[in-house]
Structures are given as C-alpha cells and as structure tokens.
Amino acid sequence: MSSTLVEFRNLKTYFYTEAGVVQAVNDVSFSIRAGETVCIVGESGCGKSITAMSLMRLIASPPGKIVGGEILFEGRDLLKIKESEMRMIRGNEIAMIFQEPMTSLNPVLTVGDQIMEPLIEHTLLSKSEARKKAIQLIEQVGIPRADQIIDSYPHELSGGMRQRIMIAISLSCDPKLLIADEPTTALDVTIQAQILDLLRQLKKDRNMSLMLITHDLGVVAEMADYVVVMYAGKVIEEGPVKEIFKNPRHPYTKGLLLAKPVIGQRKERLFTIPGQVPNPIGLGENCHYSDRCEHAMDICRASQPALQKDGADSKVACWLYEGEGAK
C-alpha cells in the first residue's frame, strides 16, 4: 500500500451563528493515500464541502472556525503553519476545483490570465513561458484551438469548457492532491462523462491523489478507490469502493444505495429513508441517524457510536456492530 498523503485527525469545524453553533464537521478522521481517489459522499449539509475547505484553510472566519483536530499533509499539520506557508501549498501542492464553473472564474480576466496566475505566483516561469505552459495545459484538458481559447473570456465558453479550464488552472503547478467539489453536478450527463474521463486520465498520468466530493453514487462507483460516507458532520462509514457497494454496513449507506433508481434494475417502488436530515444546530448526544433508522435501539437514542474498525480496511460507526447490538 502506498504512503499516506493527507490525514484528517479529529477535525472539528464549527460555525458560530446567531441561531446557535453549527457543528458542520464534527470529529472527522480519515486519510488519503498517494495516487488514490477518495470519494466523500453524503447529502447536502453533511459537511463534505466544509471538510475540503478546512483542508485548504478557506473557512471564512467569522463565522466559521476550526476548533480542533489536525490535518496532516505529508506529515505537516496544515492547521499549525503560518498563512504565508499555507499560500505556498494552496494552488501549488493542493489544488481545488469547484462545483460552479460559471461563478468560480473571474469574468473580467481572460482564461489565459487565470491559468497563468498560479504559474507566475508559484513557479519561476517568465510571462511568456507561462503563456506557453498555459496553452499546453488547455490542450491537455482536451480543448481544441488552445492558442485562440487562451485569449477568450469565461462567458464565451460553455459549461463543460469552463470546467475544463478550471481543471487546467488547478493542474498548472502539478499538485499532489486535487480536490474536486461536485465537479460535474452542474453539467449534462454526456459532458459529465467527458469530464470524469478527463479527471481519471489526468490522475493516472500524473499519479496525483484525488479527493472527490459528490452526492451521486453512480459517480462514486466509477471513480473511487476508497469511499467515506458522511452524515450530519460525521463519518459514519468508510471502506474500499467494492466493499461499500457490495456489503454496506451502516443503515444509512444501505438506504442511500437502495433509494437510488438504477437503470436496468427497475423496482415497482423505491426504498425511502423516512424523515429528513436533522437540523445541524443543537444536535444531541444520540446517533444523529437514529430518528430515521429502522434498526434504532435504545442505545442509539442515548449515545453516539464511535467509528470502529470493521473488516480489513473498513470502518463503521453503528451500534449494530458493537456492544449489545453485535450478533
């Protein structure tokens, strides 16, 4: 097994709002190995994006604050280093692409300027060398006529092309880790297929690690080596992708897999998870899923299960598999 690149240790990111404290990320631990694709799955509001933003140290403060834990990147705790050191890592060793290719590009700069910016910031290239590199990058992400596209503005490009440009920007400094936050959610399926294929190809060629945040289990099955399932700010299950899909352990993971309609496996009725995600303010000491869980026992309503080792490379946080619930 290859070496660990990033390790989250008991990360806690809270938001202090007028209504109360939102425990957006609450005691999250998992790691990403070199060259591996880790998918973070969960529904809106489960803290998957905040986990990624914490890694990049992009949490707006106030109202947000990383109140505890460590994020080790190649052994260094990113939460302890100075902002100036973080700037050397951000965009250089760790890069990020966002969900909305429409709003994450600057509309008044040409795409060329935006690709060249991190190159000039982080490498010793001159402006003309940076421009040459930018044209190469545009070609690498599969856009034809790169020498013309480099001088165009974001509004002149389609959604799929903009996402390709975002990928080109993120790759400019050969990052070791690429974070992709719902990179294809805003795109059509045929374009999504193109972008996912591109990400897979680039990852293989460059041997980067990919942290892919998504809510689409189809995308997970296609891309992931390892899956982390989050619910209400906590990791509730993690494991190798085949294990998660073949043998899901946590009732929430099982529910998610059953609730999704799959082409070619039509059922008369879809399985539903009753109720909805709990309000993130004032979460109690119970298992946050206990209100919606069909297997909920007394202990689930009283205290939280810890994330325990379960099988060779998997972990699960559920009382069904420990203590009195274990069979």
Add this chain to the structure above:
Amino acid sequence: MSDVILEVKDLKKYFPIRSGVFQRTIGHVKAVDQISFTMKRGETLGLVGESGCGKSTAGRTIIRLYDKTEGHVLYNGRDIHQLPPKELRKLRPKMQYVFQDPFSSLNPRVKVGEAIGEAVVDHGLCSKAEIREKVLEVLNICGLAPYHYDRYPHEFSGGQRQRIGIARALILQPDFIVLDEPVSALDVSIQAQIINLLSDLQQQQNLTYLFISHDLSVVEHICSSVAVMYLGSIVEMASRDELFKNPLHPYTKALLSAVPIPDPTITRERIFLKGDIPSPANPPQGCKFHTRCPVAADRCRTEVPVYREVGPEHHVACHLV
C-alpha cells in the same frame, strides 16, 4: 371518453433574437422545432434531453404558458392554442405545472396554506369558508402536517417545498400535470420520497404526467414511455422497456451509456460524444446531431432525417436505422 388525453402535432416554438436600435428580429432560437406525440390517459411520458434541448419550453408551450409559433395541441380533442381566453381559463385547473426549483417558485411573503389555496379561490372552485379545510386535506395527501398551513416557505426544506409545489397543482383536481424536473434539486433519500408520492397520486387520481427530466434512471423508474429530445426535436420515442432495451438513435445510446451506474464491478463500453451541444439559434444543417454523432455519414450532413415509425410504437429520426 377517448383514451387519448393529449395530442401534440408539429408543435413549434421560436423565440426571436432582436438586435440593434430598432430591435429588429435578426433570427430565431428554435427552442421547439416540430414535435409530435400523443399521450394516453393515466400514462407518464418522460421528456429527456440535455440542457437547452427545449424540453421545458415544450412543456410550457403544451399547456399554453407560452403561445405557440405553429402546430396544434389537442387536449381532449380541443386545440388549446385556439381557445378564446374565457374557455382557456376554464380549462386551466385541469392542466397544471410543477416547477423544478422549489426555492424560487414560492412567494417568500405568502403563507404556504394561502399559496396553495389561492388558485382554487381564484377559479371559483370553492368558497372562502371551505378553503382551509380543502388545503388541509391536500397537505395531508402530500405528506405535510396541518400546522404547516401558517408557515412561510423559508421554514421548509427542499423536499417539503416540492411537496408544496405538488399540493398547489393537486388542489385544483387536474387531469394532466407537467412535472418539470421535480426531483433534480433534491438529495437521493428525499428524491425517492417524492417519486413514490408522485406514483401514489397518479394511481389514486388517474393522473397523466408529462415528466421532464435529464436523469434517465429516474425516468426509467417512473415513466411508461419516453421521448428523447435534441436541439428542439424529438429524435426517438418508444415505450420505456423498448427504449431502454433497444435504443436505436445514436444520441439515445450515448445518453444511456453516459449515465454512471452505481456498481463498481461493472465496466462498460462507453460512447463518448465529442464537443458541446450546438446553439439552437444556429443548428447544424441536415441531421442536427451529425456534429457530435460517432457514426455520421455524408448523407447526415445534408439531409434532414424523417421522424418515422420503425417498430410497434417506436419512432426514430435517423438515416442509419
């Protein structure tokens, strides 16, 4: 009563592109370009395609939220684009529309109960005294609680708002509902709840749905037949089982192969489409799909393929089939 509830014949909807000081029309966006289909009572027709293919415009033109450019829409045998305003208004409650975005389709300052009851009062289908009771009944059917009546939209989650949108349509006792991407903005677990609600309502009230969506897995689940649109035209239409088992048009095949399957052990032959969808203001000559088609022949570049029946209730527009 005849079995056919809706018949769309050669429907076109063009939007003018205006430019210059005098706002002269310099061209048209052919959002819907000659589509035809019929729907039977109680069935669900899925209208699928990528963004900008005209599926929402088609839905809106069919119930005359937009005026047509050409063609006919027969609802129970009457052309709704030729009805005088008074007659049309009488028909309105029977044809309802549920919008995609449950966040922007509700007025934030109107209580949910009032928003649901508004149209019933307006159409004079119910007296003011009875309205509260009626709204409460619909709230219950849609899986909401009586105390939700006096709440404002911001107090609801996305799934609940979509239930409100459905309640608003349902209270008028419609026969036909256009569902415009009703579950695309929702999380998987909530999506399944709404899909099951829609299926239940359809069975109980014998509703006919036009289900507009880009998500083929949802469409396969809920629809009895499916029409695939590309750049304003229907390129293929068939019953659900036929379309998913035996897709004929290269675009349908590519679309199906692009949907990620949640099973990591499956590896599939994938058909990649090159490039993006061309602009509907300036669609390609010949077959509109030829610029992205992996099997395009010379003929496709010049000659428009005829939309024709190739099997029992299986229509397709492609030279190579």
